[in-house]
Amino acid sequence: MTDLDDLLTTSEMAEADRLAIAAGVPSLKLMESAGAAVAEAAIQMLRGRPNARIAILCGPGNNGGDGFVAARYLSEKNFDVRVSLLGERSALKGDAAEMARRWLLPLRPATEDALQSMSLVIDAIFGAGLSRGPEGAAADLIEAVNASGIPVLSVDVPSGLDGSTGQVSIPCIKAKRTITFFRKKPGHVLMPGRAFCGHVTVAQIGIPESVLGEIKSGIRENTPAGWLSELPQLEDGGHKYDRGHAVVLSGPPHQTGAARLSARGALRVGAGVVTVIGTSAATAMNATQLTAIMVYPVNGSAALKEFLSDKRRNAVLVGPGAPVGADTAGDVLTILKSQAAAVLDAGALTSFSSGNADSEANIGFLHRATESAATPAALFEAIKGRAEPVIMTPHEGEFKRLFGDLEGSKLDRARAAAAQSGAIVILKGSDTVIAAPDGRAAINSNAPPTLATAGSGDVLAGFVLGLLAQHMSAFEAACAAVWLHGDCARRFGTGLIAEDIPEIMPEALRALKDGVSE
Numbered sequence: 001m002t003d004l005d006d007l008l009t010t011s012e013m014a015e016a017d018r019l020a021i022a023a024g025v026p027s028l029k030l031m032e033s034a035g036a037a038v039a040e041a042a043i044q045m046l047r048g049r050p051n052a053r054i055a056i057l058c059g060p061g062n063n064g065g066d067g068f069v070a071a072r073y074l075s076e077k078n079f080d081v082r083v084s085l086l087g088e089r090s091a092l093k094g095d096a097a098e099m100a101r102r103w104l105l106p107l108r109p110a111t112e113d114a115l116q117s118m119s120l121v122i123d124a125i126f127g128a129g130l131s132r133g134p135e136g137a138a139a140d141l142i143e144a145v146n147a148s149g150i151p152v153l154s155v156d157v158p159s160g161l162d163g164s165t166g167q168v169s170i171p172c173i174k175a176k177r178t179i180t181f182f183r184k185k186p187g188h189v190l191m192p193g194r195a196f197c198g199h200v201t202v203a204q205i206g207i208p209e210s211v212l213g214e215i216k217s218g219i220r221e222n223t224p225a226g227w228l229s230e231l232p233q234l235e236d237g238g239h240k241y242d243r244g245h246a247v248v249l250s251g252p253p254h255q256t257g258a259a260r261l262s263a264r265g266a267l268r269v270g271a272g273v274v275t276v277i278g279t280s281a282a283t284a285m286n287a288t289q290l291t292a293i294m295v296y297p298v299n300g301s302a303a304l305k306e307f308l309s310d311k312r313r314n315a316v317l318v319g320p321g322a323p324v325g326a327d328t329a330g331d332v333l334t335i336l337k338s339q340a341a342a343v344l345d346a347g348a349l350t351s352f353s354s355g356n357a358d359s360e361a362n363i364g365f366l367h368r369a370t371e372s373a374a375t376p377a378a379l380f381e382a383i384k385g386r387a388e389p390v391i392m393t394p395h396e397g398e399f400k401r402l403f404g405d406l407e408g409s410k411l412d413r414a415r416a417a418a419a420q421s422g423a424i425v426i427l428k429g430s431d432t433v434i435a436a437p438d439g440r441a442a443i444n445s446n447a448p449p450t451l452a453t454a455g456s457g458d459v460l461a462g463f464v465l466g467l468l469a470q471h472m473s474a475f476e477a478a479c480a481a482v483w484l485h486g487d488c489a490r491r492f493g494t495g496l497i498a499e500d501i502p503e504i505m506p507e508a509l510r511a512l513k514d515g516v517s518e
Contacts (some may be wrong), residue, residue: 003209003212004183005203005220005222005225006088006183006212006217006220007181007183007185007186007188007217007218007219007220007221007443008182008184008215008219009163010128010129010162010185010287011164011166012215012217013128013163013182013183013185014129014193015032015211015214015261016182016183016207016211016212016215017177019207019208019211019214019215020206020207020208023210023211025107025206025207025208027094027095028030028095028099029206030205030206030207031062031065031096031099032099033203033206034066034069034155034181034203034205035065035067035069035070035072035099036073036123036412037179037205037479038066038069038070038153038155038179039066039069039070039073039074039077040073040154041177041201041203042054042070042074042079042120042122043074043079045120045122045153045176046079046119047232050079051080052079052080052119052120053079053117053118053119053120054074054079054081054082054118054120054121054122054420055082055084055114055115055118055120055121055122055150056068056070056071056074056081056082056083056084056124057110057114057121057122057124057125057141057145057353058084058086058100058110058124058125058332059124059125059126059127059138059159060081060086060087060092061096061336062094062127063124063125063126063127063159064086064100064124064157065085065096065097065098065099065100066096066099066124067124068083068096068100068102068103069099070124071103071105072099072102072124073085073483075105078409080174081105082108082114082118083105083106083107083108084107084108084109084110084111085107085109085110086110086141087110089107089349094384110125110141110497111137111140111141111144112140112141112144112211115145118148118165119151120150120151120152120153121145121150121151121152121153122152122153122154122155122412123145123153123154123155123158123159123173124233125138125141125159125173126159126160127155127156127157127163127182128157128161128162128163128164128185128187129158129163130159130160130161130162130184132169133169133170134159134160134169134171134172136316138159141496142159142160142171142172142173143171145173145307146171146173150180151176151177152173152174152175152176152177152198153175153176153177153178153179154173154175154197154198155177155178155179156173156178156179156180156181157178157180157185157187157188157193157195157197157356158174158175158178158197159172159173160172160196161187161193161196161197162187162193162324163186163187163188163193163409164185164186164187164192164409164500165186165187165190165193165412166186166187166188166189166191166192166194166325166409166410166431167187167193167195167409168196168336172196173196174196175196175197175198176198176199177198177199177200177201178197178198178199178201179200179201179202179203180200180202181203181204181207181352182202182203182204182205182207184200184202184221186409186443188200188371188412189221189431189443189445190409190410190411190431190433190443191410191429191431194431215382218440218441219411219440219441219442219443220440220441220442220443221442221444222432222434222442222443222444222445222446222479222482222483223483224480224483224512226442226476226479227472227477227479227480227483228400228480228512230442230473230476230480231467231475231480232270232467232470232471232472234270239272239488240273240274241272241312242250243270243273243469243470244272244273244314244315244466244468244469244471245272245273245274245312245315246263246266246267246271246273246274246275246315246317246462246465246466246469247274247275247276247277247307247308247313247315247317248263248266248275248276248277248316248317248462248506249276249277249278249316249317249318249319249331249452250276250277250278250282250283250286250321250392251278251282251320251321251322251323251347252281252282252321252323253279253282253284253285255322255323256282256285256286256289256321257321257455258320258321258346258455258458259276259278259286259320260276260286260289260293261320261458261462261498261502262310262320262345262459262461262462262465263275263276263290263293263416263462264293264315264459264462264499264502265458265459265461265463265465265466265501265502265505266303266317266462266463266465266466266469267292267293267459267466268466268503268505268506269462269466269467269481269502269505269509270466270467270509271315271465271466271469271470272469273294273312274292274293274294274466275293275295275296275313276290276293276295276296277295277296277298277304277307278297278298279297279298279299280297280299283295283296283297289480291329292477294439298410301330301331304334304335304340305334305337306333308334308335308338308340309338311339313340314339314340314341314468314469314471315340315341315343315465315466315468315469316335316338316340316341316342316343316465317342317343317345317461317462317464317465318331318332318335318343318344318345318348319343319344319345319346319348319461320345320346320347320457321345321346321458322346322351322459323347323349324347324350324351324497326374328347328348328351329351329352329374330465331348332344332348332352332379332382333378333382336382336383336385336386336390337382338388339388341349341388341389341390341391341468341469341474342388342389342390343390343391343392343461343465344390344391344392344423345392345393345394345457345458345461346398346458346461349392349398349401350398350401350402352374352376352378352379352402353376353398354376354402354404355403376403376404376421379402379421380421380423383422383423384421384422390421390422390423390424390469391423391424391425391426391464391477391478392417392423392425393426393428393446393460393461394425394426394427394428395427395428395429396427396428399417399425399427402417403416403417403420403421410429410431410433411435411443413427413440414434414435415435415439417435418435418436418437419437419439422437423437424436424437424474424475424478426464426478426481428457428460430447430449430452431443431444431445431447432444432453432482434475434476434478434479434482440475442479442482444479444482444483446483446486446487446490447482447485447486447489448490450489450492450493450494450495451485451486451489452498453496453497453498453500454497455497455498455499456485456498456501458498459498459501459502460481460482460485463480463484463485463505464477464478466481467480467481484505484508484509487508487511488501488504488505488507489501489504491504491507491508492504
């Protein structure tokens with residue numbers, strides 16, 4: 001596994017700088033290397049345009065210092081460079097002041113006039129640790145840059161973007177490309193920040209890799225490097241039950257399609273056996289649609305308990321198409337008492353939402369002598385009391401109904417929810433976050449917008465289920481399922497519907513095996 005996918009918050013990156021300096025790397029050398037990398041990125045953007053004019057907008061901090069270094073390198077390469085400073089030169093401090101001293105050509109005021117007839121703007125105004133939104137002259141400058149239509153190369157992050165959370169101020173630079181240093185930050189991959197960064201590249205500037213062992217971030221960008229070694233592989237002489245028996249609970253007869261999508265996903269990702277269970281009426285409906293996927297009638301909690309007593313049925317999904325209420329909540333608690341890994345989605349989550357204790361659908365459940373109230377606390381207690389993994393796959397609405405108003409970034413909220421519940425949480429979206437109770441987290445960035453289609457989440461839940469059935473470690477299975485979900489959609493392209501996603505899985509898995517996934 002490579003560490004290149006590690007993500008560092010702004011405070012962790014500051015610690016990386018501090019540790020590098022403590023290890024003997026001069027801070028001026030770090031800034032010199034960063035500025036040289038910015039200059040090289042600018043040259044790449046302007047390849048074939050030797051007469052290009054470059055406006056470099058420098059702010060009052062170290063980001064501005066990087067800009068002064070880039071200006072010097074670009075000037076030495078005979079580019080027409082115009083440097084503008086936001087504020088007074090006398091206000092610069094430390095390394096930024098020294099790099100400004102080494103810039104011997106004129107400084108211009110950082111105003112809209114600095115953008116006239118420019119081919120490229122290098123945004124070195126503010127770095128990733130900006131504590132408040134741009135105001136006054138800074139805000140005016142950012143708005144002018146965005147309105148100019150000139151391509152922008154941002155240094156570290158676009159000015160106005162919080163590198164730790166991905167949140168953007170109004171205004172915020174909209175970059176065509178962003179160059180950052182040593183490692184990406186969460187804000188480069190979380191939305192909306194990712195949309196403001198453009199193409200992100202990472203430059204190594206002399207910070208020793210060893211600092212990662214001291215920082216121990218625990219946050220990664222979700223790529224195959226983090227889980228590929230655990231992806232299930234077929235073995236000669238293997239039996240179908242060696243690849244697990246995945247079980248999907250169906251919704252009622254008029255809501256059976258979601259379960260079939262999930263089951264197809266589980267089968268395509270490699271589960272050896274997949275069975276869809278449900279009421280007799282739902283089973284009759286599913287039997288008319290399924291072939292390789294088996295069906296079996298299971299009515300009520302006692303029958304479900306008996307069905308799951310067969311330990312070969314080692315992974316269960318409940319929620320797609322499931323009605324919200326007492327019956328579904330009861331099914332969930334029955335599953336959590338089994339020895340199967342569990343995936344909870346959709347109705348299975350909402351049946352335990354914060355408002356359910358007073359809901360009409362829950363009244364009968366509350367009066368059952370054999371069960372507890374369908375509250376988040378009851379669900380979390382059941383999860384923490386078992387050895388087998390539980391993975392939740394909520395979208396934002398389901399997440400809020402179950403976890404309430406957790407504060408912070410999407411990353412912060414997912415990690416808090418995982419710690420609170422004891423489950424691995426897949427908080428879905430264009431920037432899906434996968435979080436484990438032990439603090440590990442991964443942010444996914446390969447999902448195309450075509451995944452915003454009905455039923456795609458059911459397929460994702462099926463992918464998770466199928467990998468769990470094959471005994472893949474739970475956190476890695478969640479990360480792999482999310483990435484493969486995005487990769488299948490990317491490979492299919494325009495016109496995608498949920499039914500298409502599982503059918504692209506063989507191609508995606510072959511590409512991983514052949515080492516051509518990127």
